[in-house]
Amino acid sequence: MFTGIVQGQGDVHSIEKGEAVWTYTIRLPNTLGLERGASVAINGVCLTATDMDDGCVSFDVIEETLQRTNLGGLREGDAVNVERSLKMGDELGGHLLSGHIMGMGSVVERTEVGEGVDLTVKAPHSMMKYIHEKGYIGLNGASLTIGEISGDRFDIHLIPETLRLTTFGSLNVGGAINIEIDAMTQTIVATVERMMKQENGGGQS
Secondary structure (H helix, E strand, O other): OEOOOOOEEEEEEEEEEOOOEEEEEEEOOOOOOOOOOOEEEEOOEEEEEEEEEOOEEEEEEEHHHHHHOHHHHOOOOOEEEEEEOOOOOOOOOOOOEOOOOOEEEEEEEEEEEOOEEEEEEEOOHHHHHHOOOOOEEEEOOEEEEEEEEEOOEEEEEEOHHHHHHOHHHHOOOOOEEEEEOOHHHHHHHHHHHHHHHHHHHHHHO
């Protein structure tokens, strides 16, 4: 599990492209206590550390993950958001995330607001039922508060500290963003939909 509080940026050292699996070697901001088999969120995607060498950590990524996330578009030298997995007793500063990406959105507008930045993100239509104003959302692994919503678009307001710690400072219009909706929100929406279907069905009998 993760909190959505990005701990810093890593950079892609190398990418080895196999037929079924790509191996990413990423230099992490901190590898203290990290062991093989540990979970690390890279741009919000839960990956397993397979090897470590001098601050660089390797991760194997399967084809489905490459297609469903923005990891497939990474190149050597690109920066990524990094969060180590939550440990018992750690402070929960964001909201619980699993590292399982539902799909991708794209930046359609970027506006500098003082030292901060406002982003407008276009999401897949199927996800919009989970997205509501003042709710939380995981974007590239960062726990963020949703602003105004219009159709299949929503706004995100980024403060200077978030821009400093994450890759959002360099994310421009057209950039792909990994989206995760937390399990609680998914459960609530599914429950409400099921109840509404039962009520509608009962009214017709």
